[in-house]
Amino acid sequence: MLENISLSIQGIWNHKLRSLLTMLGIIIGIASIIAIVSTIKGTNEQIKEQLIGAGNNVVTVQLSQSGYPYEMQYNGIPEGVPVLTEEDRIHLAGLEGAQEAALYTERTYVDGLVYAGDIGFSGALRGVDQHYFDVNGYQIYLGRDFTQQDYDRYQKVAILDQNTAESLFAGQNPLGQVLEIDTEPFTVIGVVSLSSSYEPNISNYEEYATFVGFDSGSVYIPSNLWPLVCQYDEPQKVDIQAVTTDDMTSVGKESADYINAKLSVKEDSDLSYSSSDIMERAEQLQQLANATNQQLIWIASISLLVGGIGVMNIMLVTVTERTREIGLKKALGARKGRILWQFLTEAAVLTSLGGVIGVLAGIGMAQIVSRVAGSPTAISGPAILVAVLFSMLIGILFGLMPAVKASNLDPINALRRE
Amino acid sequence: MILELRDICKDYMRGKMVVPVLKDIDLTVSEGEYIAIMGPSGSGKTTLMNLIGCLDRPTSGTRILRGEDLAGMDDNRMADLRNREIGFVFQNAELLPGLSAVENVALPLVYRGIKKTQRREMAKAMLERVGLGDRLEFKPNQLSGGQCQRVAIARAMVGSPSLLLADEPTGALDTQSGQQVMELFRQLNEEGVTIIMITHAPEVACCAKKTYLIRDGQIQIGGQR
Ligand SMILES: Nc1ncnc2c1ncn2[C@@H]1O[C@H](COP(=O)(O)OP(=O)(O)O)[C@@H](O)[C@H]1O
Ligand SMILES: [Mg+2]
Numbered sequence: 001m002l003e004n005i006s007l008s009i010q011g012i013w014n015h016k017l018r019s020l021l022t023m024l025g026i027i028i029g030i031a032s033i034i035a036i037v038s039t040i041k042g043t044n045e046q047i048k049e050q051l052i053g054a055g056n057n058v059v060t061v062q063l064s065q066s067g068y069p070y071e072m073q074y075n076g077i078p079e080g081v082p083v084l085t086e087e088d089r090i091h092l093a094g095l096e097g098a099q100e101a102a103l104y105t106e107r108t109y110v111d112g113l114v115y116a117g118d119i120g121f122s123g124a125l126r127g128v129d130q131h132y133f134d135v136n137g138y139q140i141y142l143g144r145d146f147t148q149q150d151y152d153r154y155q156k157v158a159i160l161d162q163n164t165a166e167s168l169f170a171g172q173n174p175l176g177q178v179l180e181i182d183t184e185p186f187t188v189i190g191v192v193s194l195s196s197s198y199e200p201n202i203s204n205y206e207e208y209a210t211f212v213g214f215d216s217g218s219v220y221i222p223s224n225l226w227p228l229v230c231q232y233d234e235p236q237k238v239d240i241q242a243v244t245t246d247d248m249t250s251v252g253k254e255s256a257d258y259i260n261a262k263l264s265v266k267e268d269s270d271l272s273y274s275s276s277d278i279m280e281r282a283e284q285l286q287q288l289a290n291a292t293n294q295q296l297i298w299i300a301s302i303s304l305l306v307g308g309i310g311v312m313n314i315m316l317v318t319v320t321e322r323t324r325e326i327g328l329k330k331a332l333g334a335r336k337g338r339i340l341w342q343f344l345t346e347a348a349v350l351t352s353l354g355g356v357i358g359v360l361a362g363i364g365m366a367q368i369v370s371r372v373a374g375s376p377t378a379i380s381g382p383a384i385l386v387a388v389l390f391s392m393l394i395g396i397l398f399g400l401m402p403a404v405k406a407s408n409l410d411p412i413n414a415l416r417r418e
Numbered sequence: 419m420i421l422e423l424r425d426i427c428k429d430y431m432r433g434k435m436v437v438p439v440l441k442d443i444d445l446t447v448s449e450g451e452y453i454a455i456m457g458p459s460g461s462g463k464t465t466l467m468n469l470i471g472c473l474d475r476p477t478s479g480t481r482i483l484r485g486e487d488l489a490g491m492d493d494n495r496m497a498d499l500r501n502r503e504i505g506f507v508f509q510n511a512e513l514l515p516g517l518s519a520v521e522n523v524a525l526p527l528v529y530r531g532i533k534k535t536q537r538r539e540m541a542k543a544m545l546e547r548v549g550l551g552d553r554l555e556f557k558p559n560q561l562s563g564g565q566c567q568r569v570a571i572a573r574a575m576v577g578s579p580s581l582l583l584a585d586e587p588t589g590a591l592d593t594q595s596g597q598q599v600m601e602l603f604r605q606l607n608e609e610g611v612t613i614i615m616i617t618h619a620p621e622v623a624c625c626a627k628k629t630y631l632i633r634d635g636q637i638q639i640g641g642q643r
Contacts, residue, residue, distance in 0.1 A: 003534070014516065328512050331473060332573075333501020333529040335494050412473050415508065 004342055008349040022314040023354030025307020026394065030355050030387045032300035034362025037383040039369060040293045042376035057245050058136060059252035059275050061259065062237040066270045072234050073107050080265035081235045088262075089129070092240055092255050097247030101240045101255075102131035105226050113229070114219055115180045116168040123164060123217035125181070127226035133192055135241045143175045143190030151222050158186040164217030165191045179219065182229040186221060249275075249283075304391075307354070308398040315347050315402035319409075326406050327414025340407040347399025348392050355391025359384050419485075420580050420612055421447040421470060426479035428465055439465050441635040443479070447581070447614060452607040454623035455616045456640060457632035463616045464585055466632065470614065471504045471583050472496045484580055501529050505574030507584040511566035513558040513573075519545060520554045523573045530577065544572040548602060564595025571602060575611070582606065584615045588622055600625050 012019040063070040063081060070078065084103055093101035105127045107113075114121035126132070130146060133139070141162060150157050158179050165174040165188075179186045226234065240255055242248045252275025259273040319326070326339055366377040428440040439462040447453060457463050468474040469481065472488060481488040483503060491499070500506075513522045523541035532540070545551055548568040558566055567587060574582055584603070588596035604625055607613050615626060623629050629640035 010516070324512065325514055328514070329525070329529075330497065331471070331500060331506055332526045333497050335497045335529070337494075338529065412468050415512065 004345040005349055007342075008346040009353075011346060012350055012353065018314065019350060019353075022310055023307075023350060023357065025303060025310045026351050026354030026391050027307075027358040027361060029300050029302075029304035029307050030358025030391055031362035031365055032303065033297055034359050034383060034387055035365040035369065035377075036293050036296050036300065037380055038363065038366035038377040039375055040290055041378040041380050041383075042366075042370065044290075045378050046376045057242040057248055059240050059242060059248050059255070060237060061240065061252060061255045061273055061275045063235040063271060064274050070235060070271065071108060072105075072230070073109065077231060077233055078235060078265065078269070078271055080263055080269075081271065082262050082264075083233055084236050084238065084259065088259070089131075089238070092238060092258065095240075095251055095254050095258075097242050097244070097251045098255075099241045099243050100131055100135050101238055102129055102135040103236050103238055104128040104132050104223060105230070105234045105236055107230070113182055116177065119168055121164065121168060121179075121217070121219060123219065125219050125221070125229075127223040127230075128220050129223050132220070132239065135239045137194055138192040139194075141191045141193040143188070145190060146220075146222055151224055154225060155222070156184060156186045156225065156228075157189045157222065159190040159192055159220040160188060161218045161220075162191060162193045164219060167217060181219070181221070184228055192220075251275075304394060308351075308394040311347055311351055311395060312398040312401060315343065315399050316405070318346075319343065319402050319406045322406075323409060323414045326409045327411040330409070330411040331415065336407040339409075340403045343403035343406045344396055344399050347403065348395035351395030351399075352388060352392040355388040358391065359387055362387075419446060419448055420451075420483070421445070421614075422480075422482040423470070424480040424482075426466075426469060426481065427477045428462070428469065428474075429477045438635055440469075440476075440632075443637050445630070445637060447612060450607070450610050450612055451628065452603070452613045452626045453615070453628040453630060454626035455614065455630045455632060455637075456618060456620070456623050459618060461632045462635060463618075463632055466637075467583055467585050467614070467616055470581070471506060472500050497529075501526055501577065503580045505577070505579040505582045507567070507570050507574050507582065507587045509586040509589040511558070511563075511570035513566055513569055515558050518555045518557055519550060519561065519569050522558070522569055523576050525573060526577045540576055541572070544576045545569070547575075548572045562595065563591050564598055567591060567595070567599050568602060571599070571606075575606065580612060582611055582613045584613065586617055587615065588617070588619070596622070 063078070065075075065078075089101050089103050092098065107125045109122065110125045111122040112120060114125060128146075130148070130151070133145065138161075142165075143159075146157065146159065149155070158181070160168070160174060168174070168179075169177055169188075174188050174191055177188045179188060221229070238255060238259070240251055242251045256273045256275050263272065265271045329339065363379060366379075369375060370377045423443055423445040426440055426443040426445075427438065429436045429438045431437070443466065455463055455466065465474070469476050472483070472491075483499065486499075488496075488499075513519075514525070517525070520538060520541045523544055524537040527537040527540060542551070542554060545554060548571055550565060550568055550572070553561060553565065553569075558569070561569065567590075571582075571587075574584075582603075587603075588599055591599060600622060603613055603615065607627075613626075615622070617623050623640075631638050631640040
């Protein structure tokens with residue numbers, strides 16, 4: 001077998017030009033497919049990165065009704081939604097693919113609830129646990145974080161994000177200032193900012209809004225003070241940090257399942273927890289991009305088919321040319337099967353080589369496309385393997401007929417001289 | 419007895435016509451014999467050699483090679499039998515142009531499943547035996563016609579067959595190389611190799627110990643020494 005292969009390679013080398021021309025169809029087909037696949041993969045990864053930003057991989061799991069988030073500023077306390085405990089949080093953080101989890105309650109938009117002196121604040125108000133900043137990639141920029149003591153002693157303290165600190169206390173030191181939240185005085189103890197590793201670099205997708213929502217600013221208070229300014233037993237949200245971007249979807253689903261199992265809501269209420277997962281949106285965008293590219297793959301496959309027919313044609317010529325060789329080998333005692341294998345190997349080696357060259361050319365093409373058109377590319381290992389195996393398969397498939405023809409040659413006729 | 423042919427007939431179809439080429443051929447060849455088969459061109463000499471060499475099947479009749487009846491053997495067994503029992507020498511040496519002299523000689527051993535290094539050893543020894551020990555790596559186009567034919571003889575002999583079949587082995591050679599080749603056959607026969615040689619040249623046939631003549635599809639004894 002190995003000898004057959006090395007003999008085939010030698011044969012290919014002896015007819016360099018012809019072999020190259022024969023392989024051309026395969027080379028072009030494989031190269032285009034590899035280039036397309038690389039571009040698809042590159043685009044996908046770009047979409048993922050742009051939407052999610054490098055690093056944080058946070059999935060939000062929240063209560064929704066009939067597919068829309070259940071917002072407390074417009075709704076009453078729903079029946080049958082339990083309060084999630086620290087144990088639940090630990091369970092969720094321990095899910096496979098999850099890294100950390102944070103529980104919080106939230107009004108995504110409050111107006112006329114929070115004042116700094118005369119200035120009203122309109123933005124998000126959140127009652128957060130001690131993991132929230134960590135999970136969401138915030139770091140303390142000024143002052144300090146909430147401590148266990150703050151929670152234990154029900155301290156009326158608040159943390160602002162940078163935008164809010166700017167807009168409420170322009171030019172002044174925000175630390176030590178007092179916010180009035182539902183007439184209760186809260187002392188500002190810190191300002192948070194996004195850590196540099198978590199800069200979502202989205203610019204052109206509607207999802208931008210999700211993040212820009214933060215721009216109007218947020219005020220954070222300890223979660224156990226929430227009832228003081230809003231209500232008891234409001235449904236909580238969970239932010240779960242996944243280990244990798246690819247884990248986000250499954251972690252989100254599992255978390256939602258876990259919480260839903262605890263619900264005892266009325267059947268017709270249509271209330272359930274679900275993950276508002278950026279990954280899902282990203283996948284939808286990716287599918288859109290893939291669909292067009294997949295059509296290109298079909299076109300490239302036609303080139304492979306043409307390449308295969310070219311291989312068959314050349315192999316038939318080769319068999320005719322080498323009639324004497326085949327006849328002689330049979331006369332010397334070569335069995336049919338051996339001749340068959342010899343030609344099948346030759347065809348398969350030829351097309352596999354074409355496949356390898358095609359892969360290299362395809363990577364080159366992808367590189368050029370990405371330079372010229374500025375679209376990203378990513379080389380896909382499995383695609384390369386499949387491409388080479390597939391070109392080998394083409395060789396075997398289209399080499400079969402010529403090989404059978406060779407193996408059936410009658411040595412007497414083959415050796416008869418004209 | 420190495421070979422026994424009884425009532426061998428061979429017909430060819432030419433269009434819709436049946437053309438009998440060989441009619442009721444009887445022939446026995448024993449161990450160590452050296453026979454020549456003569457006859458005019460087109461008389462069926464090559465046809466007979468193909469039948470003896472297990473390359474073809476007769477229309478009727480019995481062939482027994484080394485005690486084995488060849489009737490009803492399948493293609494694979496015939497191939498194995500050719501590989502083990504028959505050494506062919508054709509008019510044109512029929513060497514593979516891409517292979518060196520040793521590789522050409524070693525070719526039959528490939529089909530016997532012998533390992534590469536051992537094949538090479540055996541081929542080398544055989545090439546030395548035919549006087550080409552210094553031409554091992556030469557390609558056929560670097561060798562003369564007579565040398566090529568000697569490589570072909572080495573290839574026929576490398577597997578120690580029971581029977582050496584030569585179809586006009588000197589037909590394409592000049593007189594001097596022809597004589598060298600004939601001398602080689604004579605030596606091989608003296609060492610005990612059984613040889614059937616086909617020729618239409620009387621001066622070649624006279625080297626053999628026994629001569630047959632094919633005419634009108636029938637075989638007759640021509641002469642004996
Ligand atoms: N495959 C074949 N089909 C039809 N006729 C054939 C075939 N092979 C040989 N013949 C005919 O059989 C006769 C004997 O041929 P051959 O054995 O080659 O003669 P020789 O070797 O004695 O010159 C010739 O007339 C030839 O034309
Ligand atoms: Mg002849």
